Amino acid sequence: GAVVSQHPSWVICKSGTSVKIECRSLDFQATTMFWYRQFPKQSLMLMATSNEGSKATYEQGVEKDKFLINHASLTLSTLTVTSAHPEDSSFYICSASSFAGLAGVLQNEQFFGPGTRLTVL
Amino acid sequence: EDKVVQSPLSLVVHEGDTVTLNCSYEVTNFRSLLWYKQEKKAPTFLFMLTSSGIEKKSGRLSSILDKKELFSILNITATQTGDSAVYLCAVGGTSYGKLTFGQGTILTVHP
Numbered sequence: 664g665a666v667v668s669q670h671p672s673w674v675i676c677k678s679g680t681s682v683k684i685e686c687r688s689l690d691f692q693a694t695t696m697f698w699y700r701q702f703p704k705q706s707l708m709l710m711a712t713s714n715e716g717s718k719a720t721y722e723q724g725v726e727k728d729k730f731l732i733n734h735a736s737l738t739l740s741t742l743t744v745t746s747a748h749p750e751d752s753s754f755y756i757c758s759a760s761s762f763a764g765l766a767g768v769l770q771n772e773q774f775f776g777p778g779t780r781l782t783v784l
Numbered sequence: 785e786d787k788v789v790q791s792p793l794s795l796v797v798h799e800g801d802t803v804t805l806n807c808s809y810e811v812t813n814f815r816s817l818l819w820y821k822q823e824k825k826a827p828t829f830l831f832m833l834t835s836s837g838i839e840k841k842s843g844r845l846s847s848i849l850d851k852k853e854l855f856s857i858l859n860i861t862a863t864q865t866g867d868s869a870v871y872l873c874a875v876g877g878t879s880y881g882k883l884t885f886g887q888g889t890i891l892t893v894h895p
Contacts, residue, residue: 697882704890707827707872712882760881776826
């Protein structure tokens, strides 16, 4: 199956600093990557959809200036949490998907990275 | 707005029991329904269902979709302690590639 990696797996930072999380598709070209946030005992909440070479599409309520997403290549997307605060502490998960078939349909099957646990002190 | 509801929210069973997890949905332009298993880290893919009435099976796990009644079930037979996890149901609809997740079912299997 397709493999997606995330780095770092966990990070602790002081309030006010910025943190960058990388998401890489290791064995396929990911035309689209998704960034989720998951609070304890809750489900995955989609933050934004990122397409290679274009601006990310953010879900309602997610501040695009606070959560900067870059998808510069077909194998790498980054999420930067700017001026992080304790309420940003969460489990951040990326997933990747790609087009397939002659029609170039984007598959619903998403492959998830292992997640990054962010703790802001 | 797309909506996915899972039930029960939590379930405690003993090894050897059979469990059935439910997922109902309301989505515009349904494309597929996916089941994931999440342990301590990110979700791992179990099944993707696109057609009604066709059972997908993998070992002790099986799943089926009913597009008329808008629900899916995930069955786990002869449960083991290693099946303890959160089981997530997600549906892909209108927005290309985007998945809407349910709240998850927390399954605990006791020895």
